[in-house]
Amino acid sequence: MQPTAGHVITAPVSLVKKINCDEVWQITRSDKVLPGTVWVPELAPGWDLFNRYLHEWKELPPNKWWPLYKDIFVRELQLEEKLGAMRRLWSSVNSGKVIALVCFCPNEAYCHRTLVADFLGKYGIKTKEYK
Numbered sequence: 001m002q003p004t005a006g007h008v009i010t011a012p013v014s015l016v017k018k019i020n021c022d023e024v025w026q027i028t029r030s031d032k033v034l035p036g037t038v039w040v041p042e043l044a045p046g047w048d049l050f051n052r053y054l055h056e057w058k059e060l061p062p063n064k065w066w067p068l069y070k071d072i073f074v075r076e077l078q079l080e081e082k083l084g085a086m087r088r089l090w091s092s093v094n095s096g097k098v099i100a101l102v103c104f105c106p107n108e109a110y111c112h113r114t115l116v117a118d119f120l121g122k123y124g125i126k127t128k129e130y131k
Contacts, residue, residue: 006093008120009100010113011130019130022097025089027113028104042085043101045069045112046076062110073112077119086119093125100130 009019013034016024026034027043029050044050049072057065076082092099105111108129117127 005126006095006097006099007126007128008089008093008117009098009128009130010108010117011100011102012106012108013102013104014106015130016100016102019100019102020098021100023092024100024102026103027101027116030104034102037102040085042081043089043112043116044103045073046079049073049076066110069110070115073115074119077115086116089120090123090125093120 006022009021011019013026013028016034016037024034024037025040025043026037027040029041029044029047031039031041033039045053049069053065053069057069077086089099101113101116103111103113105113108114114129117129120127
């Protein structure tokens with residue numbers, strides 16, 4: 001009998017108390033760690049991208065910055081630091097755990113957690129946004 005595979009749930013931090021999971025990974029640049037979460041900054045945007053968003057793009061409509069942000073972050077996901085965190089996540093999920101990835105972005109359509117989920121999906125990890 002094979003063990004049940006886990007999966008990944010993505011959500012904004014505002015919903016963290018509603019999510020039924022084994023672990024909550026806070027994938028933020030901010031080290032203001034929410035109680036009961038594991039801070040995994042390796043899965044957050046790098047400092048350059050994060051600062052560019054804050055200082056250049058935050059007040060602009062997403063269609064002005066999202067394509068470039070997405071391209072940069074997807075390239076960042078190939079960095080060893082991020083791949084190491086992805087391997088830990090993949091291992092936990094494949095051992096049957098349900099892991100929630102949370103961040104401060106209110107809209108998953110313009111959020112790095114969705115890009116992380118898309119990346120995981122390419123490797124057979126089931127992901128869904130908590131609604």
